[in-house]
Amino acid sequence: MLLFAALPLQWFALASTPLGTGRLHQVAIFAFSAIVWVHYRLVSHLPAVRVAKPFLVANAYMLTVWAAIDLYNHSLPLGAVQEGLYVGVFIAIATYFYRVASGMEPGTVEMLRWAAPVACTVLLVAFAVSMVMNGVNPLAVLQKTVSSADPEIFQKQVFKSSFGGFGLDDQAARGNLRHEIFGAILLSMLVSTWAMRFGSAVTRAQTVAYRVFMTLGVVLLAVSLSRSIVIAAVVWPIIAFVRSMRSGQLSNRQIALAFGTVTGIGLLSVTGFGLVIFNRFLTDTTGYDARAQNYAGAVQTLKQHWLIGGAQTSGAHVSSHNFVVDNWLRAGIFVAIAALAIVILLVATWFRMASQLHHMPDWMTPVVAALALPLVRIGTSGGGLIPPDEWVALGFVFGILAYRHQQRLQQLED
Secondary structure, three states: OHHHHHOOOOOOEEEEEOOEEEEHHHHHHHHHHHHHHHHOOHHHHHHHHHHOHHHHHHHHHHHHHHHHHHHHOOOOOHHHHHHHHHHHHHHHHHHHHHHHHOOOOOOHHHHHOOHHHHHHHHHHHHHHHHHHHOOOOHHHHHHHHHHHOOHHHHHHHHHHHHHOOOOOOOOOOOHHHHHHHHHHHHHHHHHHHHHHHOOOOOOHHHHHHHHHHHHHHHHHHHHHOOHHHHHHHHHHHHHHHHHHHHHOOOOHHHHHHHHHHHHHHHHHHOOHHHHHHHHHHHHOOHHHHHHHHHHHHHHHHHHHHOOOOOOOOOOOOOOOOOHHHHHHHHHOHHHHHHHHHHHHHHHHHHHHHHHOHHHOOHHHHHHHHHHHHHHHHOOOOHHHOOOHHHHHHHHHHHHHHHHHHHHHHHHHHO
16 A cells, blocks of 8 residues: 555655665655565566566566667666666566465455555645645636646646655656656556455445545546546546447446446536647647657667667657657667567557457456556657556556466366
């Protein structure tokens, strides 16, 4: 619960490290992973490692070549070391979720049902404190945003203004932090949904809290104005609806929910904030234009750095916001090939699960939806790296896949 409580708190810096500024959510991720590595024997990680072996091999190759290229370019391989630590985080979290699903951590499934309520509550409290300390009036900004139908006002005057004063410099404390902040909220909602459908019967308190905070989570995702997170979130109801249709289990409740959603979107579209969201996705081309410029700059830079890299893609330097292209810029073509292999592996895994979802238990729907989060973010994240939240999401997905694999082996033995 401490891990999921800390994941949205990404504007709180704790200390400076050789690998960069250590933030609260990163400390929580590494602390949890360290506990897992220390507490369990190495053999405990084998089920997760077996299932994720191609993904881990591609990462190991990519990071090794990246480190060698950095040393060749007379730079310390700090980026490769940091990503190597996140690979360790991935294994630890995958192992833990495998153990949870396998029943080796009694009571944890029931506890994880509270992931979304905890994450949403902590985020709201932290936002409230941050806005008070920075003199931000969200209602006044919202009124100004609605009257002008300009999403940039809300983004800059609420999000960016609230993130200042907690240890991050002006470049780091920018409105774009909201992508990962609300990505953490989406992940907590997916984990809570999996836990609600898995394991023992749910209690009335769990059901009430789940429904309330899932509704609140949807509202938070909408006001985030994060295109990438909203796109990742929309994948969830789509695959759930398709699964029900293909399995012949489409219920009256799901049909009513679908019509209710369409009606809600229609009503929202005629409100002031609905117009803000509409403009954010369709008429506000600032982000799209900037991304096009980033890609154009990356293509020009690649002419000089295509073989062994050497270009900077973080901080004040221009990033293509693409996992493959940025790895190509900083470490050359051989690292780019490995990065492309990682993307292909993840995409193939998602399509394989999605195509078979109607044959799987309903608790696999949030697991498949969770993989959409890193898939979207590795194509949109600044610096071209897999962000910390997405490493947690990948650990969750592959941990449950390891459990499914173990189930199939036991069925074959029986």
